[in-house]
Amino acid sequence: DGGITQSPKYLFRKEGQNVTLSCEQNLNHDAMYWYRQDPGQGLRLIYYSQIVNDFQKGDIAEGYSVSREKKESFPLTVTSAQKNPTAFYLCASSHRPLQGSSPLHFGNGTRLTVT
Amino acid sequence: DAKTTQPNSMESNEEEPVHLPCNHSTISGTDYIHWYRQLPSQGPEYVIHGLTSNVNNRMASLAIAEDRKSSTLILHRATLRDAAVYYCILREVNSGYSTLTFGKGTMLLVSP
Numbered sequence: 001d002g003g004i005t006q007s008p009k010y011l012f013r014k015e016g017q018n019v020t021l022s023c024e025q026n027l028n029h030d031a032m033y034w035y036r037q038d039p040g041q042g043l044r045l046i047y048y049s050q051i052v053n054d055f056q057k058g059d060i061a062e063g064y065s066v067s068r069e070k071k072e073s074f075p076l077t078v079t080s081a082q083k084n085p086t087a088f089y090l091c092a093s094s095h096r097p098l099q100g101s102s103p104l105h106f107g108n109g110t111r112l113t114v115t
Numbered sequence: 116d117a118k119t120t121q122p123n124s125m126e127s128n129e130e131e132p133v134h135l136p137c138n139h140s141t142i143s144g145t146d147y148i149h150w151y152r153q154l155p156s157q158g159p160e161y162v163i164h165g166l167t168s169n170v171n172n173r174m175a176s177l178a179i180a181e182d183r184k185s186s187t188l189i190l191h192r193a194t195l196r197d198a199a200v201y202y203c204i205l206r207e208v209n210s211g212y213s214t215l216t217f218g219k220g221t222m223l224l225v226s227p
Contacts, residue, residue, distance in 0.1 A: 004158075035217070042202065043159070043217035059216075090158050100147035100206035101166070104215060106158030 002027045006091050006107035013085075013114050021076045021110045023091035030095065032074035033104065036060060037088040046089075049074055078112065085114045119203045124222040127193045135188040135221055137203030142183050147206040149215065150177065150188045152199040159202065159217075162188065198225040 004025045013019045025032065031050045035043040045058030049068040063082025068074055074093075078085045088111050092104040120138040127133045139148065147166050151159040163170055163177045165186075170177040176189040190197055202220040 006158075033215075040219070042219045043215075045216070088156075092158070100145060101164065102206075103149060103161040103164060104151070104159075105161065108158050109156070111156075 004091055004093055004105055004107035006089075006110050008110060009108070011110055011112045013112070015114055016080045017114075018077055018079050019085075019112065019114075021078065021089055021091075021112070023074045023076065023107060024072055025074075025091075025093045025105075026072060027093055027105060028071070029093035029105070030071070031093060031102075032068065033092040033094075034058075034064075034066065034074070034076045035090040035092065037090060037109075043090060046076065078114075085112060087112060118216070119205060119218055121201075121203050121218065121221045123219070124224065126224045126226065127190075129195060129225055129227050130192050133190040133193045133197070133223065133225075135190075135201050135203075135223065136185065137187070138185045139203070139205055140184045142205060143207075145207075148177065148179060148183075148186050149204045149206050150175070151202045151204065151217075152197075153202065153220070154199050162201070164206070193223075193225050195225050195227060198223055 007022045033048040034046040037043050044060050046064050047066045049055035055068050065077045088109050090109045091107045094102045094104045149164040150162040153159040163175050165177045178187045200220040200222050202217050204215050
């Protein structure tokens with residue numbers, strides 16, 4: 001079955017360490033996205049990529065970095081510069097990035113806890 | 116960014132229809148209206164989307180007002196598995212890219 005795989009489901013890190021969250025899709029989608037969700041809140045866009053080797057900052061990119069070396073993969077690194085990294089991180093993908101009719105497909109998220 | 120307004124929560128009984136409203140008074144002519152739902156500790160799931168005409172699929176129906184300033188997601192017969200947070204979102208085209216901005220959504224509670 002096609003879909004988006006995020007790993008791991010739960011991740012624990014000490015403060016000051018960088019951590020990379022994995023996101024892989026086999027839907028042949030051009031566009032990929034990273035969102036952050038805090039308890040009781042909606043989703044906020046961190047970074048997005050419409051094509052390989054290209055990505056753009058979203059609303060809350062500070063303290064995060066991404067790469068898009070392959071169409072299937074869009075890893076997110078949470079750096080030590082991110083002041084409040086504990087959150088639920090969601091990866092998504094879609095077809096046809098320049099049109100508003102393309103729905104997003106989401107993974108099941110990674111819950112990151114930094115202590 | 117065009118924004119949406121939804122009630123914080125709604126309640127329904129099982130087997131009854133549910134009408135989830137969404138206001139989007141600043142919608143532009145090229146914005147699509149998308150609905151997603153999210154179960155606890157899971158990623159959002161696409162439900163339905165539309166531009167001007169009402170839409171139906173196996174999950175739900177979407178009724179869009181003639182002036183497009185509001186829309187309603189209709190679940191024809193609610194089940195306990197429909198209990199989730201429902202997000203109404205506008206899919207914008209901005210500077211050549213198209214992203215989604217999620218608000219807090221409506222938490223739907225379904226009672227047996």
